[in-house]
Each structure stands twice: as structure tokens, then as C-alpha cells.
Amino acid sequence: MKLIVPLQSVVQGRNGFLLGSLIPCALFYFLQLYLKRRRSNSSNSSNNNNNPSSPSSSSPTPVLPRSSSRSNLSSRGSISRVRVSKLASILSKPDDSLYYIGLDRVLQDPYHVFVNPNGIIQLGLSDNKLCLDLIEKWLVKNLEGSVMGNGDMNLSINGIVPYQPFDGLNELKIALADFMHQVMGGSVEFDPSNMVLTSGATPAIEILSFCLADQGNAFLVPTPFYPGFDRDVRWRPGIDLIPVHCRSTDNFNLNITALEQAFSQARKRGVKVRGILISNPSNPVGNILTPDMLFSLLDFAEDKNIHIIADEVFAGSTYGSEEFVSIAEVLDSEYIDKSRVHIIYGLSKDLSIAGFRVGLIYSHNKTVLDAAKKMSRFATISAPTQRLVTSMLSDKRFIQEYIETNRNRIRRVHDEFVDCLTKLGIKCAKSSAGMFCWADMSGLIKPYSEKGELELWEKFMSVAKINITPGSACHCIEPGWFRICFTTISFEEIPLVIERIRKVVETCKSSS
Amino acid sequence: MGIEIEQNHPSVELSSIATSETHGENSPYFAGWKAYDEDPYHEITNPSGVIQMGLAENQVSFDLLEKYLEENSKASTWGKGGTSFRENALFQDYHGLKSFRKAMASFMEKIRGNKAKFDYERIVLTAGATAANELLTFILANPGDALLVPTPYYPGFDRDLRWRTGVNIVPIHCDSSNNFQITVEALETAYKNAESMNMKVKAVLITNPSNPLGISIQRSVLEDILDFVTRKNIHLVSDEIYSGSVFSSHEFISVAEILESRQYKDAERVHIVYSLSKDLGLPGFRVGTIYSYNDKVVTTARRMSSFTLISSQTQHLLASMLSDESFTDNYIKINRERLRKRYEMIIEGLKSAGIECLKGNAGLFCWMNMSPMLENDTREGELKLWNEILNEVKLNISPGCSCHCSEP
Numbered sequence: 001m002k003l004i005v006p007l008q009s010v011v012q013g014r015n016g017f018l019l020g021s022l023i024p025c026a027l028f029y030f031l032q033l034y035l036k037r038r039r040s041n042s043s044n045s046s047n048n049n050n051n052p053s054s055p056s057s058s059s060p061t062p063v064l065p066r067s068s069s070r071s072n073l074s075s076r077g078s079i080s081r082v083r084v085s086k087l088a089s090i091l092s093k094p095d096d097s098l099y100y101i102g103l104d105r106v107l108q109d110p111y112h113v114f115v116n117p118n119g120i121i122q123l124g125l126s127d128n129k130l131c132l133d134l135i136e137k138w139l140v141k142n143l144e145g146s147v148m149g150n151g152d153m154n155l156s157i158n159g160i161v162p163y164q165p166f167d168g169l170n171e172l173k174i175a176l177a178d179f180m181h182q183v184m185g186g187s188v189e190f191d192p193s194n195m196v197l198t199s200g201a202t203p204a205i206e207i208l209s210f211c212l213a214d215q216g217n218a219f220l221v222p223t224p225f226y227p228g229f230d231r232d233v234r235w236r237p238g239i240d241l242i243p244v245h246c247r248s249t250d251n252f253n254l255n256i257t258a259l260e261q262a263f264s265q266a267r268k269r270g271v272k273v274r275g276i277l278i279s280n281p282s283n284p285v286g287n288i289l290t291p292d293m294l295f296s297l298l299d300f301a302e303d304k305n306i307h308i309i310a311d312e313v314f315a316g317s318t319y320g321s322e323e324f325v326s327i328a329e330v331l332d333s334e335y336i337d338k339s340r341v342h343i344i345y346g347l348s349k350d351l352s353i354a355g356f357r358v359g360l361i362y363s364h365n366k367t368v369l370d371a372a373k374k375m376s377r378f379a380t381i382s383a384p385t386q387r388l389v390t391s392m393l394s395d396k397r398f399i400q401e402y403i404e405t406n407r408n409r410i411r412r413v414h415d416e417f418v419d420c421l422t423k424l425g426i427k428c429a430k431s432s433a434g435m436f437c438w439a440d441m442s443g444l445i446k447p448y449s450e451k452g453e454l455e456l457w458e459k460f461m462s463v464a465k466i467n468i469t470p471g472s473a474c475h476c477i478e479p480g481w482f483r484i485c486f487t488t489i490s491f492e493e494i495p496l497v498i499e500r501i502r503k504v505v506e507t508c509k510s511s512s
Numbered sequence: 513m514g515i516e517i518e519q520n521h522p523s524v525e526l527s528s529i530a531t532s533e534t535h536g537e538n539s540p541y542f543a544g545w546k547a548y549d550e551d552p553y554h555e556i557t558n559p560s561g562v563i564q565m566g567l568a569e570n571q572v573s574f575d576l577l578e579k580y581l582e583e584n585s586k587a588s589t590w591g592k593g594g595t596s597f598r599e600n601a602l603f604q605d606y607h608g609l610k611s612f613r614k615a616m617a618s619f620m621e622k623i624r625g626n627k628a629k630f631d632y633e634r635i636v637l638t639a640g641a642t643a644a645n646e647l648l649t650f651i652l653a654n655p656g657d658a659l660l661v662p663t664p665y666y667p668g669f670d671r672d673l674r675w676r677t678g679v680n681i682v683p684i685h686c687d688s689s690n691n692f693q694i695t696v697e698a699l700e701t702a703y704k705n706a707e708s709m710n711m712k713v714k715a716v717l718i719t720n721p722s723n724p725l726g727i728s729i730q731r732s733v734l735e736d737i738l739d740f741v742t743r744k745n746i747h748l749v750s751d752e753i754y755s756g757s758v759f760s761s762h763e764f765i766s767v768a769e770i771l772e773s774r775q776y777k778d779a780e781r782v783h784i785v786y787s788l789s790k791d792l793g794l795p796g797f798r799v800g801t802i803y804s805y806n807d808k809v810v811t812t813a814r815r816m817s818s819f820t821l822i823s824s825q826t827q828h829l830l831a832s833m834l835s836d837e838s839f840t841d842n843y844i845k846i847n848r849e850r851l852r853k854r855y856e857m858i859i860e861g862l863k864s865a866g867i868e869c870l871k872g873n874a875g876l877f878c879w880m881n882m883s884p885m886l887e888n889d890t891r892e893g894e895l896k897l898w899n900e901i902l903n904e905v906k907l908n909i910s911p912g913c914s915c916h917c918s919e920p
Binding site for chain 2: 081082083084085086087088091092160161162163164199200202203206210211212213214215217231232235236274305306307337339340348354355356357365367368371374375377378379380381382383384385388
């Protein structure tokens with residue numbers, strides 16, 4: 001741009017201004033713009049190729065290490081600018097949800113009692129490690145027979161190797177129906193023919209979303225909610241999630257008035273609400289919906305002619321005095337249009353086998369089942385795993401022992417943990433199930449805002465070295481709440497975690 | 513339950529995806545399967561049932577697999593020590609087990625006679641190639657865009673590439689005049705075709721070796737296709753799930769080899785799909801992969817693979833199996849031999865019955881020319897013949913129209 005000025009002095013006179021200054025100026029301007037753009041394009045691409053090593057703190061996406069094919073790519077001058085889809089462009093950006101960022105930070109510096117005692121303790125993933133010893137024992141005793149089959153079970157290679165029905169083996173559906181019946185209190189029967197099995201509850205939610213709503217439609221979701229829903233429902237199905245805010249004054253319980261308001265506001269904006277997505281027991285709060293509330297929900301859905309998706313993956317992880325009631329049970333006793341209610345379930349939480357990828361959709365709606373069955377082709381459970389899990393679930397004595405022991409251990413850890421937190425001055429929301437407590441740290445944040453919450457989260461991460469999930473990642477409307485999972489540590493490790501939390505609590509108190 | 517009251521519920525609506533026919537499963541390809549399901553052939557109990565010849569499943573080398581699994585069932589345990597089991601049971605990281613990815617990479621290299629290298633960090637795992645193809649489509653194209661696919665093609669593509677993605681397939685017409693090879697003219701025509709329908713073309717998707725033709729694509733044609741996609745600045749997806757089922761190992765050329773010979777110039781537009789369902793005969797295990805030379809695609813595909821993860825147990829088991837060099841070398845060799853023998857047997861048999869086939873060199877099927885037997889040289893004529901074969905001869909085979917072949 002500095003070149004423009006001298007030109008004016010070169011050509012004189014009125015016309016000269018135009019010929020001598022304006023036009024050349026304009027030409028120069030555009031030339032420089034063009035050069036700048038070319039330079040920034042090639043420098044951007046070469047930057048991408050030359051910075052493959054450790055990810056910076058603001059971009060937690062792990063960058064691929066150099067390999068022979070990559071080094072060849074960067075050495076070429078021609079950088080292909082072939083485009084990816086809009087969806088891919090969005091997905092490829094570094095994650096901005098603290099839920100996922102937190103998980104990444106733990107991966108970079110994971111706590112290990114011997115190898116890395118100063119690492120970050122994972123309290124942000126609702127995995128259940130409390131009863132892995134039981135599973136391990138069972139597997140060691142039964143694995144060889146359960147996959148290949150021993151004489152009396154007749155599970156030859158032909159049973160697991162060729163193409164199997166994509167929506168799951170019938171034996172597994174029957175075993176799962178039985179397990180669900182047991183784990184949900186024994187008062188409702190599940191029909192295996194109403195099931196479609198999927199590789200985990202995650203694809204089950206996505207598939208249901210594809211079946212129940214079109215791109216641009218929306219589901220109502222009570223907050224705070226599981227951060228994964230944003231991915232499962234929004235990404236590929238393109239369905240929006242409209243938050244229905246719940247408050248601490250209600251212990252974050254759902255209320256129908258809030259639902260009504262959210263629904264009519266959406267309608268005013270021209271957004272078509274196709275369903276309500278709830279998790280029951282709820283993640284991250286851990287409360288259970290009462291039968292009354294379930295009835296109210298059904299009435300609401302009936303009135304608006306929309307669907308209900310009930311994610312019941314934590315049904316077996318109850319520890320409180322309240323009994324879990326599945327929405328299926330309420331359907332049984334009330335004459336209501338069953339075709340609008342769909343349940344998601346899986347074995348990752350209640351049976352601790354998240355790695356095996358076992359999930360399901362349960363619905364009375366034949367059209368949904370039909371469509372979901374076709375879609376399960378994209379998310380089928382591996383056949384040998386289906387056989388293994390069927391064996392495990394059919395071992396009645398083991399399952400009985402597991403369910404009881406699991407509940408007891410969760411209760412023990414939960415009660416101790418909440419007790420210790422209370423002693424630190426941190427209250428938790430009243431919860432009866434799940435693998436986490438929903439802790440009120442609003443007294444420790446300054447300012448009382450999402451920014452304050454973020455700063456506290458960072459303190460926990462870098463000072464206390466624990467990963468907990470901030471309420472903002474769960475779309476909680478009140479700042480300062482955090483989800484702390486307690487099933488990823490042992491009972492003996494609780495004092496260590498509490499000690500680390502205490503450090504931060506004291507830092508906050510002293511600075512206020 | 514109390515008094516039953518007749519109520520008129522306004523039935524709750526479903527999505528257009530759920531109620532559409534875009535999954536393509538009403539084609540004769542799938543109808544044939546239904547017929548088989550209802551009346552399956554069995555040597556002893558149902559000798560007059562329908563023989564399934566419409567499903568590309570490899571059962572010729574079951575015995576080898578059976579022997580391995582029986583001798584190595586310990587491979588599916590997790591060895592001693594609590595840590596390794598715990599990690600395995602909870603392990604649901606979308607990166608996938610490292611040992612498994614390494615084993616897959618080296619297996620893929622082996623199948624290509626070590627003529628191409630594969631970096632295990634570029635492997636994204638999916639539950640089957642079906643999911644891999646759909647995932648790639650979500651990543652490379654927007655709803656309404658087009659993928660160019662040579663005809664005849666695998667009927668499942670109608671569902672995998674179009675159904676939930678909203679992307680269109682525009683056919684690249686190939687015909688018997690040159691043994692159904694893909695030509696540059698056909699590519700250009702397809703491209704213009706898409707443009708005239710106001711669709712943006714985002715990629716070309718080829719199956720190499722081809723299903724249903726059963727031939728591997730020649731080097732010169734692959735070069736032409738690569739040049740074409742580079743010219744148009746679009747992607748190339750090469751579905752190579754039958755690469756291990758080529759009867760003679762030196763006849764198959766993967767796009768990976770060509771990229772290597774070009775020092776990976778413009779490789780960022782190329783993605784390979786692979787699976788163990790055909791080459792290793794393990795479709796029940798649901799193991800597929802995407803191999804991409806494009807970092808953004810790898811990262812994005814990984815994240816999206818959360819919806820289609822492979823069980824950690826399976827990954828562990830297969831990591832052992834695929835790293836067992838003596839097993840894999842032996843399997844690949846014997847499998848090829850047996851496929852070749854069977855192919856020759858069937859071709860001979862068909863020839864003596866007066867039916868010519870396309871000269872193939874791969875796959876689990878042959879592409880028969882039954883046009884001389886058609887009453888009418890039309891789609892209806894073809895379907896009529898197909899119906900007779902299904903209902904009277906009791907053979908489920910797939911008619912060309914279900915593969916979108918332009919010649920009846």
C-alpha cells in the first residue's frame with residue numbers, strides 16, 4: 001500500500017489524478033490483495049504440514065504424526081484444495097466443549113497410582129470400574145467356551161462367522177429382554193421382537209433421531225443433559241436440541257410448564273418439535289422420574305402428538321431409596337399410544353462392558369423398528385461378542401450376584417464421596433442413581449457466571465489435577481455446578497481425590 | 513387395564529428418511545434374499561429349496577478359520593494381569609486398538625503383494641465396509657451433491673451412499689462393448705449429466721476389484737480416473753474389499769500403488785475402503801476400515817466412527833490373528849487358489865449350458881450374459897427371466913437391473 005503515494009507525484013494535472021493515481025492505485029491494491037491471498041493460502045497449508053507434533057493447548061485435536069506418506073505430501077508445492085462437506089468442516093474443528101477437552105487433557109497426562117501419581121485423575125467419564133473384577137473372573141472361567149461353544153451349546157463357527165441378522169441375534173435379544181426385566185425392578189416384561197440391537201447406545205440414539213425427525217426439526221431436552229447428545233442428535237441427523245431449563249430449586253427436576261413454554265416458543269420461531277429426549281435416571285444429575293411425572297410426560301407428548309425418547313442406560317445403577325420405574329412400565333398400565341415411546345438401553349453402564357459395544361432401541365412402533373433395523377446395518381454388534389454377552393447374561397447366578405454387588409458398591413462409594421464433599425462445604429443435588437454426583441460449587445466461582453465456572457474448571461484441571469465436567473458443557477442454566485464421576489476410582493482413592501479438591505477449595509476461599 | 517375406549521389417535525409422524533424408499537431395499541436383489549429366507553435350500557432337509565447365490569459370502573475357506581480359532585481360542589482372552597483386561601473391557605476409544613490397526617495395515621500391505629505401504633495411523637475402524645462407505649459420503653459430500661459410480665454396481669450402494677446422507681448417485685455408464693471398463697468419455701458424460709441436474713459432483717467411487725463384474729481395474733484406467741478427479745478437483749473413493757480375492761496376486765493393482773509411484777502427489781483426495789468380510793470370510797465380525805491420505809478426513813472420520821465402533825473383544829482377537837504371519841500367508845494363498853478353482857468350475861459348467869460369462873479374475877461371483885435367453889431385450893424381459901430362475905429353478909441370483917446395468 002505504501003507504493004500508492006509516490007505515484008501521485010509522478011503524473012500531474014487533473015486528468016493525471018485519474019490516470020496517474022487512481023487507476024494505478026486500484027490496480028496495485030488488487031495486485032497486493034491477490035499476492036497476499038496466495039501467500040496466506042500456501043503458508044496455511046504448509047503450516048499444517050510442518051506442525052505435526054504436539055497439539056497446542058487451544059487445539060486439543062491430536063495431530064497426526066509424520067509418516068512417510070505425509071512427508072512426501074508436504075514436500076510437494078501443490079497443496080490440494082479439495083473440499084470436504086459442510087458437516088466435515090464443522091466436525092474437524094477442535095472441540096470447544098469442555099467435556100471433550102477435559103477427556104483429551106486426561107489422555108495427555110493420565111493418573112496412574114504407580115507410574116504417574118501426579119497425573120490427572122479421570123472423574124469426567126461415567127465408566128463403571130467398580131465391578132470389573134467380577135466380570136474378569138467370569139470371563140476367565142467361561143471365555144473359551146462362550147465364543148466357540150462347547151459340545152452342549154453347539155455354537156460352531158458357522159454361528160458367528162457368516163452374515164448374521166443385522167439387528168442382532170435372537171438369543172441375545174431374549175437375554176437382554178430378561179436382563180432389562182431384572183435390572184428395572186422385575187415389574188415389566190420386554191418383548192425381544194420389539195428390539196433392534198446396535199453397537200452401543202450412541203448409535204441407538206442417532207438411529208432413533210434419523211427415524212423420528214427430519215433435518216432442521218428439534219427435540220426438547222431438559223437441562224442439564226449429557227454432552228454426548230449434542231453429537232448424537234445434531235451432527236448427522238441435523239436435529240436441533242432445544243433446552244428446557246431445570247433449576248436447583250426443584251432439584252433439577254423436570255416440570256411440565258417449562259416444557260409447554262419451550263414448545264410454544266419453538267412454534268413461534270417456526271421450529272417443528274418432533275419429540276422429547278430424556279435420560280432417566282438422569283445424567284448428569286442422577287435423579288429418577290416419578291411415575292406421576294412419567295404420566296405427565298406421556299400426556300404432554302400425546303397432546304402435542306410428538307415422540308418420547310427415554311434413555312434408560314443407568315437403570316441398573318440405582319443406590320438411593322427411590323425405585324426406578326421404566327417408562328415401559330407406565331405404558332403397560334395406561335391406555336396410551338405406545339407407538340410414540342422409544343427406549344434406549346445398553347450394557348456399557350449397568351454391566352461395565354463399554355468396550356463390547358452393546359446397545360438397543362426398544363419400541364412398539366413397527367415402522368420405526370423396520371427403519372431402525374435397516375439402519376442397524378451401519379452399527380451392528382460383532383457376532384462373537386454377541387455370543388459372549390449372551391452367555392454372560394444367561395448365567396443367572398452370576399447376573400444376580402453382579403447386579404446386587406454393583407448396586408452396593410456404587411452406594412458405598414457415592415455415600416462416602418458425598419459425605420466428604422459436604423464436609424468440604426460442597427453440597428450435591430439429591431440423586432438416587434447414576435455414577436456421578438452433581439455438585440454445587442457456585443460458592444467458589446467468581447464471578448458468578450460461565451466465565452467464573454470455566455476458571456474454576458481450569459483450576460481443578462491444572463492445580464488439583466482432576467477432570468470434572470462443568471455444568472456449561474451440560475447446558476446447565478445455573479453456573480457453578482459440576483458433574484463428578486466416582487465410579488472410575490476405587491473406594492480407597494477417595495481420600496486422595498478429596499484432598500486434591502480441598503486444595504482448590506482453599507485457594508478459592510483465600511482469594512475471595 | 514380398565515375399560516377400553518376407542519380413541520382416534522392422530523398417528524405420530526416419522527421422519528421422511530424412515531418412510532422413504534431411498535434405502536433401495538425393494539429391489540429384486542433384496543426380494544431374492546426374502547425368497548431364500550422363506551425357503552432355504554438344505555442338502556438333506558430341503559433339497560428343493562432356493563439356493564442362495566445372491567449373497568457374496570466367502571465360505572470356501574471356513575475350515576482354515578475354524579482351525580485357527582480352535583487352536584488359538586486363548587487369543588480371545590486377555591492374558592494375565594488385571595490391567596490389560598480392564599483396559600480392554602472399557603476400551604471404547606475411537607482410535608481403535610493400536611495393535612489391531614497395525615495388524616490391519618500389514619495385512620493390507622500383504623494382500624497387495626507389499627507393493628504399497630500403509631500407515632496404521634491413517635486407519636479408521638468402522639463396523640463393516642457398509643458403515644465405512646456411508647461415513648465417507650457424509651464427510652465428502654453435502655445433501656443434494658452427487659457421487660459418480662460406474663455401473664453396474666453393488667445394489668447396497670443405493671442405501672449406503674444415499675439413504676441417510678441425502679447424497680445422489682449419478683451413474684458412469686459402462687457396457688459390454690469394452691468389457692464394461694470405465695472410460696474417460698463415460699466419466700466426462702456422467703459429470704456433465706450431474707451438472708445438468710444442478711448437482712455438485714464431489715467424488716468418484718469405484719469398486720476395485722469390481723462387484724458385480726468380478727474383474728480388477730487395469731492400471732491405465734486407474735491412472736485415467738486419478739487424472740480425472742484431479743482435473744475436476746474432487747475425491748476418489750476406492751472400495752477394495754475384494755482385493756484379497758483376486759485369483760492371481762500379481763493381477764490386482766491398488767490405487768495405493770499408483771499414488772506411491774506418483775510420490776503421493778494429490779493423494780489428499782484419495783480414500784480406500786477395506787473390510788475383512790470378503791477376503792477373510794468374517795462378515796459376522798463386522799470389521800471395516802477407511803484408509804485416507806487426507807488428515808482432515810482421518811480426524812473427522814475417527815470422530816464419526818463413534819457411531820460404528822468395533823467391539824474391543826473382536827479387535828483383540830483379530831489383532832492376534834492378523835499378526836500371525838504364517839496363518840495369514842497361508843490363508844491368502846489357499847483362499848485364492850480355491851476361489852480360482854471354483855470360478856473355473858462354474859464358468860466351465862455355464863459354458864457347457866450355453867451361457868457366457870465376462871472373463872473375470874476376482875471376487876466371489878461371476879457376471880453372466882443371459883441376454884440371448886431374454887424374450888425381450890428389455891428390463892421387463894430380464895425381470896421375467898429372473899423370476900423364472902428364482903421360482904422354478906430355485907436359484908437366487910441377482911439381475912443386472914438391480915445393479916443398475918444399462919444393458920439388459
